[in-house]
Amino acid sequence: MVTSAAPRADRFALTPDQLKQFHEDGYVVAERVFTNDDLQPVIDEISEELDRKAREAVAKGELSRAYEEFGFDRRLAKIDRENNTISKSMWDMKLILPSFFHLMTKPRLLDAMEQLCGPELIASSIYRLRPKVPSHDWSPVPWHQDSAYFEPYCDMSLIVTVWLPLVDSTPENGCLWVIPGAHKAGVLRHHPDQRNHYLVIEEDEFEGRRGVPVPVKKGSVLLMTNRTPHASFENKTDTVRWSMDLRYQPAVLPTNAKISRLKGETITAPEQLGVPVACNPPEPDFLVRSQRRPNEVMRTAEEFVALRKNHPYQAATDRWGYSVAKRTDPMGNPYKVPKANQG
Numbered sequence: 509m510v511t512s513a514a515p516r517a518d519r520f521a522l523t524p525d526q527l528k529q530f531h532e533d534g535y536v537v538a539e540r541v542f543t544n545d546d547l548q549p550v551i552d553e554i555s556e557e558l559d560r561k562a563r564e565a566v567a568k569g570e571l572s573r574a575y576e577e578f579g580f581d582r583r584l585a586k587i588d589r590e591n592n593t594i595s596k597s598m599w600d601m602k603l604i605l606p607s608f609f610h611l612m613t614k615p616r617l618l619d620a621m622e623q624l625c626g627p628e629l630i631a632s633s634i635y636r637l638r639p640k641v642p643s644h645d646w647s648p649v650p651w652h653q654d655s656a657y658f659e660p661y662c663d664m665s666l667i668v669t670v671w672l673p674l675v676d677s678t679p680e681n682g683c684l685w686v687i688p689g690a691h692k693a694g695v696l697r698h699h700p701d702q703r704n705h706y707l708v709i710e711e712d713e714f715e716g717r718r719g720v721p722v723p724v725k726k727g728s729v730l731l732m733t734n735r736t737p738h739a740s741f742e743n744k745t746d747t748v749r750w751s752m753d754l755r756y757q758p759a760v761l762p763t764n765a766k767i768s769r770l771k772g773e774t775i776t777a778p779e780q781l782g783v784p785v786a787c788n789p790p791e792p793d794f795l796v797r798s799q800r801r802p803n804e805v806m807r808t809a810e811e812f813v814a815l816r817k818n819h820p821y822q823a824a825t826d827r828w829g830y831s832v833a834k835r836t837d838p839m840g841n842p843y844k845v846p847k848a849n850q851g
């Protein structure tokens with residue numbers, strides 16, 4: 509007898525209005541995608557890392573005390589007033605934690621991603637952790653489209669950004685802003701900022717369209733297309749705006765995930781000039797949901813951590829005078845390029 513898995517009772521679905529807004533405006537907020545229980549392991553693992561870094565800094569004489577009496581939303585803000593290397597060392601993709609994998613693969617989130625990208629679903633492992641501490645000059649992120657960082661070949665395909673706060677995000681603590689409808693114009697001109705850290709769109713490129721703030725509560729997510737211009741400004745509170753951003757794409761697009769290719773999917777071969785190995789070659793993709801090759805779905809956090817740590821650097825197209833190899837992190841250090849790929 510053939511048995512099939514029972515449908516999950518808590519399957520998540522974006523409503524028709526939400527789907528319409530996503531496609532028309534380039535963004536939508538989906539509420540209550542995550543429970544506190546979903547987010548707590550991430551908060552706990554980040555807090556453990558922070559605790560370890562704070563104690564290490566105290567032992568080295570780089571911090572007067574560890575501020576352990578403060579909770580998740582305040583401790584790093586207190587530390588940062590004395591020592592700003594700790595917050596910078598947690599920014600971006602520097603932390604690779606098992607709980608990140610569990611969050612990226614939560615069934616309700618993947619349900620929404622499947623609605624937008626289809627059933628053969630890749631998590632592009634371009635994930636970022638952003639502890640936006642108060643009054644910092646590096647944590648505001650200038651106007652940009654995520655596609656500006658990706659391969660031009662993928663410009664007109666859909667890669668979904670999932671922006672999720674680990675505390676409520678508000679205009680005061682630096683929530684995201686978006687330009688509704690501007691995703692329809694394609695990829696606008698970008699240039700590297702003065703520190704060669706971020707890419708920037710000058711506001712006159714928006715031809716009069718104005719940005720709107722998008723406050724998002726903890727547990728909810730902001731979904732954006734890869735061409736939705738967005739930015740975030742200074743955190744004017746005394747707490748930390750912790751957030752993560754994740755990305756998903758259909759497997760039909762270029763991907764460096766180790767999966768078999770199906771008929772009609774993009775494959776990369778030397779003779780296929782112009783097809784990149786992935787939409788963002790410097791970082792590794794993995795399969796998170798699949799009907800047609802379920803055995804190739806990544807199942808464990810250990811695999812994710814190993815993939816992330818061992819990914820061999822793959823060059824990306826440099827269309828703005830801003831290649832990853834030349835980029836600097838918030839501390840002014842070059843991004844790590846594995847030795848085998850240098851020079």
Ligand SMILES: O=C(O)CCC(=O)C(=O)O
Binds near residue numbers: 647654669684739740
């Ligand atoms: O979290 C932020 O402040 C910026 C996020 C962002 O630029 C992104 O998700 O692409």
